[in-house]
Amino acid sequence: MKIPVVKRFNKKEFEIVFIDLEDVLLMRSYRGEVYYQTREGLYSQISTFEEHERFLVGQGFKKVDRCYVVQMDQVEFFDDVQQRLYFVSQPVNSDSPSAPVSGAHLKSVEKLINNPGSKEGSASVRNDLSGGLSTT
Numbered sequence: 001m002k003i004p005v006v007k008r009f010n011k012k013e014f015e016i017v018f019i020d021l022e023d024v025l026l027m028r029s030y031r032g033e034v035y036y037q038t039r040e041g042l043y044s045q046i047s048t049f050e051e052h053e054r055f056l057v058g059q060g061f062k063k064v065d066r067c068y069v070v071q072m073d074q075v076e077f078f079d080d081v082q083q084r085l086y087f088v089s090q091p092v093n094s095d096s097p098s099a100p101v102s103g104a105h106l107k108s109v110e111k112l113i114n115n116p117g118s119k120e121g122s123a124s125v126r127n128d129l130s131g132g133l134s135t136t
Contacts, residue, residue: 004055005036005043016055019043064109065102078113085109 002018009015023038034045046055053061053069061069070085077086083106087097101109 064105068099
């Protein structure tokens with residue numbers, strides 16, 4: 001079984017790699033972080049938001065705001081007035097799962113929604129009478 005881990009090059013540079021559990025010689029904890037030692041080196045468990053973001057983007061997710069990474073193929077409704085993505089086709093109330101889209105990411109999200117065949121996204125969207133965009 002392979003698990004995603006962090007291979008750190010220095011304090012700021014890292015990459016997400018997969019190691020096979022059969023290659024793990026030992027696991028240890030140090031200052032609240034989990035480390036895996038293999039013959040090839042020492043790896044840490046994914047623990048920060050930046051590490052999770054890099055892993056998830058590699059799995060097809062999209063950063064839509066400073067603190068939000070979204071699985072775009074699960075998006076069912078985009079409210080272009082409130083600039084929010086919803087995971088239900090008709091958001092009824094504030095309890096509906098949603099994520100804000102920041103101005104920095106708005107154009108790329110709109111591009112994904114309007115061009116479902118692009119390699120970055122797969123949501124197909126139609127204009128909804130309520131003013132938002134809804135997937136079909």
